[in-house]
Amino acid sequence: MEYDEKGVSIVPLDFKKEIFKEARKDFRYDEYVLGCLNCGVCTGGCPPHRFFDFSPRIVLQNLKTKDPELIWTMMDEYIWACFQCFTCAMICPFLNNPGGAIAILREIAVRRGFESARKVLKPYSRVLLKLTAYGNQLSPDMIQPDFFPDWGPDISYASADLKVKRKAIPMPTLQITNLSWDVSPEAMKELYEIFDESGVFKIIEAVDPSLYEIIMDIVEDVRSS
Amino acid sequence: MEIRNRLNLANVGSDYIHAAGRKLENMHDHLLELESKGEVKVMHINSENRAKDALTLFGWKKLIPTNKIWHHKSCGQCGNIPGYPVSLLWLMNQFGLEYIDERNQTSCTAWNYHGSATSNPVGLASVAARNWHRAYELGYFPVNHCATTFGDYKEMRNLLVENKELRDEVKRIMHKIGRDLVIPEYIIHYSEWVHVMRFEIAKIKKYDLGHVTVTVHPACHTYKMIPEDCIYDKDIYAGKRTAVSTGVALALGAKVADYSTWYDCCGFGFRHILTERETSRSFVMDRKIKPMVREANSDVCLTQDTGCTTTLDKNQWIGKAMGYTEQVPVMADVMFAALVCGADPYKIVQLQWHTTDWRPLCEKIGIDWKKSEEGYNAYLEELKAGGKPQNLYEYK
Incomplete structure (x- = not known):
């Protein structure tokens, strides 16, 4: 996001129009954004609304105005407050899906490598690396006391003697410490192909070029194995 | 309606007619219609799956397989709560049921999508189709351990039924990895297996x-x-x-x-x-x-x-x-x-x-x-x- 010295957005209107046009082009948009009575049921049930300046009703109302300026105001941090729980979608009397519409806007922010998206997702890079390079998202050796001190003193149990404790889990697929389960190389290679063809690798390149380089090194190693 | 996504990797559109909004459509019926037209392959529940009936929100019947299960594991469960999948497999052992837990499975990638948006419907649907096809080629029915996998796969199933162009794009990617688009007749969460088995489970309580x-x-x-x-x-x-x-x-x-x-x-x-x-x-x-x-x-x-x-x-x-x-x-x-x-x-x-x-x-x-x-x-x-x-x- 670009601002002048008074904090006013200096992003050209044409660019904002382009962003809205991109959202409306998504094949899910017309299913997610229907009529809105402004009843506020979605916001009343929205969990993050209790903790953030965030309202799915506002999201719907802004989209319904078709005003690129208003929609642009949500592309910064606003859309990242959503928990993606879909409470709003379940309870909307008009069958709108504000959570789905937010997913569309987030996809645009990431695809275009917006600075706000890069900033929000920076602490997420370790998870992205695991998932895209190895095929599952969370590994037992990620649960370290220094990373999760707020989970209490017992969390150190999860990292001590990890190898033998994982071996004691009576599922052979889980007897590994650096992945949730031991993903076979053939499954990983198929996943890489999917990420190539669907553009997932390109998205990561846009939002985190240095992470993309690291992932590609691993991908090349696995592909040539 | 001609729609093209920004990456130009998919040409996705919708020719589906909505009578009362997507949420009121019974996708199972529409899936079988597409199958009868030869548009999609469907992974059916068979007698070996020993399915039990349950009713969904609008009273529609859903068949829950209890046997010959392909375990679609969860990243967070396997990484952080290992007793979660182990308890499920242990209960299945108590009833002498057949299942497969294997390495040839990927994450559904949907936790990542809902957290970071670094995917898209083509990517998510292709990952789903890849794992479905793996279960299909083994002759076992997929049961999803994670609720986000369950939600995501239900959504991808619906999008695939509704959108020919998404189907075609996913088919193309599946063919590229030597697989095919085969959609399960029902998307199953492990909690549904527990639910339909609850009276059997109660018989062995200590x-x-x-x-x-x-x-x-x-x-x-x-x-x-x-x-x-x-x-x-x-x-x-x-x-x-x-x-x-x-x-x-x-x-x-x-x-x-x-x-x-x-x-x-x-x-x-x-x-x-x-x-x-x-x-x-x-x-x-x-x-x-x-x-x-x-x-x-x-x-x-x-x-x-x-x-x-x-x-x-x-x-x-x-x-x-x-x-x-x-x-x-x-x-x-x-x-x-x-x-x-x-x-x-x-x-x-x-x-x-x-x-x-x-x-x-x-x-x-x-x-x-x-x-x-x-x-x-x-x-x-x-x-x-x-x-x-x-x-x-x-x-x-």
Whole structure:
């Protein structure tokens, strides 16, 4: 996001129009954004609304105005407050899906490598690396006391003697410490192909070029194995 | 309607006619229509699956396979709550059921999508189709352990049924990896297996639960994503809430207590649990644990998903710093069921990985956790000395 010295957005209107046009082009948009009575049921049930300046009703109302300026105001941090729980979608009397519409806007922010998206997702890079390079998202050796001190003193149990404790889990697929389960190389290679063809690798390149380089090194190693 | 996504990798459009909005369509019927036209292949439930009936939100019948299951594992469960999948497989062993747990499975990638948006419908649907096809070629029916996988795969199934261009794009990618688009007749969550098996499970229970009060945290992605494809039962909360988890707790003889914020999420937020943890922590204590303890005097919180179990369990300790005194052990419905049926708290239910104290619950039920702990520690020493692991199945 670009601002002048008074904090006013200096992003050209044409660019904002382009962003809205991109959202409306998504094949899910017309299913997610229907009529809105402004009843506020979605916001009343929205969990993050209790903790953030965030309202799915506002999201719907802004989209319904078709005003690129208003929609642009949500592309910064606003859309990242959503928990993606879909409470709003379940309870909307008009069958709108504000959570789905937010997913569309987030996809645009990431695809275009917006600075706000890069900033929000920076602490997420370790998870992205695991998932895209190895095929599952969370590994037992990620649960370290220094990373999760707020989970209490017992969390150190999860990292001590990890190898033998994982071996004691009576599922052979889980007897590994650096992945949730031991993903076979053939499954990983198929996943890489999917990420190539669907553009997932390109998205990561846009939002985190240095992470993309690291992932590609691993991908090349696995592909040539 | 001609729609092209920004990457120009997919040319996705919709030619589907909506009568009353997507949520009121029975996708099972539409899937079979597409099959009859030769447009898609469908993975059907067969007699070997020994399916049981259940009813969904609008009273539509859903068949839940109980046998010949392909386990679609969960990243967070396998990484952080290993007793979750182990308890499920252990229960299946008690009934002599056939299943496959294997390495040739990828994550659904949907936790990542809902946290970071670094995917798109073509990517998500292709990952789903890849894992479905793997189950199909083995002749087993996929059962999803994670609620986010369940929600995502239901959504991808619907999008694939509704959009020919998405189907064509996914077919193209599947052919490129030597696979085909085969859509399961039903998308199944493990909690649905537990639900339809609840009376069988209750027959093998080892403890009386008449004095144990349970609160249930229903997972958002189980019943809020594609809500019409989730089990409801008129005898459980008068059919006004999803029946899974509550059903098995009642069948086991526990008291299920209501609390005012049952509908709230857990605070996981997909992104927030990793990058804005103060939000998750506050949500857990204010909106879930406090009401469960103060309103329901709960002995245990039963969950039905990966993220919820982690978030609700791990964030109670830090609450003490802000003056919260409420604590309640957290475990999945299937872990609780296995525990009550005599599964070892350490070797099978693997409660030692949980951070909120679960020992008082075991004592209330009458389970000797100390004996179990001794046995487990001795087992670890055996393994350290080069002993062979005792597994639930032999990996081929």
